[in-house]
Amino acid sequence: MRQLAAIMFSDMSGYTALMQQNEQLAKVKHRRLKEVLEASVSAHHGKILQYYGDGALSIFNSAIDGVKCAVEIQQALQQEPKVDLRIGIHTGDISIENETIYGDGVNLASRIESLAVPGSIFISEKVFDEISNQENLTAREMGYFELKNIIKPVRIFAIDNKGLVVPGRDALKGKTKQPANRLAVLPFVNMSADPDNEYFSDGITEELLNALTKVDGLQVTSRTSAFAFKGKNTDIRDIGIQLNVDRILEGSVRKAGSRVRISAQLINAADGYHIWSENYDRDLTDIFLLQDEISGIIANKLRENLTPQEHGETLVQIPTQNIEAYTLFLKGLHFYNKVTPSDARKAIECFEKAITLEPRYAHAYAMAAAAYAFLGATGQMQPHEAFEIVHRYSDKALALDSSLAAGYIAKGSAYLLYDWKWKQANESLLKAIALHPATTGAHQLLSLYYLSTGRKNEAVDIMEKALQIDPISPIVNQYLGDAYLNAGRTDDALKQVERLLDLYPNMRVGMELKGWCTGLKGDWMKAAEIFEEVHKLIKHPLKGLAPLGYAYAQSGETEKALDCIRRIEQRQVEEPGTVLDIDIAMIWWSLGDKDKAFHHLFKCVEKKMGVVAILLDHPMFKEARHDPRYQSLKEKLNLLDYT
DSSP: EEEEEEEEEEETEEEEEEEEHOHHHHHHHHHHHHHHHHHHHHHOOOOOOOOEEEEEEEEEEHHHHHHHHHHHHHHHHSSSSSOOOOEEEEEEEEEEEEEEEEEEHHHHHHHHHHOOOTTEEEEEEHHHHHHHTTTTTEEEEEEBBBOOOOOOOOEEEEETTTTOOOOOOGGGGGSSSSOSSEEOOOOOOSSSGGGGHHHHHHHHHHHHHHHHTTTOOOOEOHHHHTTTTTTOOHHHHHHHHTTTOSSSEEEEEEEEEEEEEEEEEEETTTOOOOEEEEEEEEGGGGGHHHHHHHHHHHHHHSSSTGGGGOOOOOOOOOOOOOOOHHHHHHHHHHHHHHHOOOHHHHHHHHHHHHHHHHHTHHHHHHHHHHHHHHHHHTTTOHHHHHHHHHHHHHHHHHOOOOOOOHHHHHHHHIIIIOOHHHHHHHHHHHHHHHHHHTTHHHHHHHHHHHHHTTTTHHHHHHHHHHHHHHTHHHHHHHHHHHHHHHHOOOHHHHHHHHHHHHHHHOOHHHHHHHHHHHHHHTTTTHHHHHHHHHHHHHHHHSSOOHHHHHHHHHTOOOOHHHHHHHHHHHHHHHHTSSOHHHHHHHHHHHHHHHHHHHHHHHHHTTTTTHHHHHTTTTTGGGGGHHHHHHHHHHHHHHHHGGO
């Protein structure tokens, strides 16, 4: 018999040793544990399936009942004769045959219990999601842990109700395979007199991060998650937990004229201990040698039992001798990372000025290509204009440096979002990930490739991997939610978007994703309310209307939906460089006018609006596949081999 259950493992700590020291007391404590367990489990609608030695396995129909029961047990066992007990809880599918319980969830609950300490209750993220809205239950995050025979790192929480033990992460050493050589590079603080020099300190941080990703055996947290702590006074130990790293590199940069001072510290995340620190005063012309020196020191500090002399590889290649070109490149990165159309154009201006000064600047070509790809893919620039430049610049970048991940990402984006050359897109993006595992931009594009080619579970898998590298990135969290939604896992998508909005409450695309989840679960009126809020946040009467129009049509508010179409068409007139056919197609489809919807979908293909390949299989167009025109679109998109 298979069922979904909350699985609770409980285990008495130190029982064997106590039996050797005081057998009578051990028996008294064991009897008391059994009495408390049986009374509490029964009172909370649970069932003890089996005892094993000094522990027990219980199941509950509800995670809330399981956790409340565990709290009651631990609080009761604080009374004399006190019993030291560890408890671990997880929810999952189980099978029960001949009073024996099976299932991956059982194994995971057992591992979580073994990680706990006496007096504590450890729970999985799934259980935390179930109890997070319970006023009388509170939990503290312990972070990600690698547990025996569990493939992926597991996010653990400790219940911190009154009387319960919540250990520090460092108290759990030896109970689990420790995160091996996982590093976060926090944004270096700008200590220059001119606050506008912040682009320089940010750029130095990113360059160090890129260099360290080249070290074999070192997993570096992606830029986006590391930069989420910029300007915040977050405790190093909390950062370590949130990013699932055991080492953190932080520092500062002071730039004055042609001189630069860089201070760097390598810190143990578990306890805040400074492993290494150093100050460097150099000429700006030595910046690349300095980056290489710092990267080499960090790499060797993280290698066990190795000395710096044994590893003298060059991690930073000198991209240009022209410091003005390099400075412009760092400014371009600063704007590019803001991820808005206006900032993308500023980034392009900086990258192209750098290229003018240094025509062999491979990374500048690659990043300019990436910025153009962003404008072309989002309809902010005519795709044929944007992607012609993307191809030209990415080809130049790779001709100059064939090991440049950014070049393969830009090239892959053109194949994926414009040419619809699926095999080449896949090859380019996999190459980028192999060269730079922390570049989650490649993971995001690869998830779009999987969605376009119908491999929706693989889209989920690649974004779950990206989340391990970039755990608090808003874009990675959003893409994972999108992957869940497209894979038909609407409940998982909703949980994911709730996590995203906990991290970034006013993130518009996150709110929009929540609206889609809400609507596709059947409440289109509530979805319309969410989309109305998104539209208000955009602060433009003609933008953000497509999801809103779709929800209005689904709710029977035809006139409001038609008004959304009229306003989108007005924007198309006012901004002739944009491509908005997909927006109009969505609303006509929701209104039930398939002819108009397909007319605009074909327009998207004609105008090379790349996202049509992804959106065509979005749940909103679920019924489209029954129309012969759907196959015609697939043919034009070179996707017949993937249907």
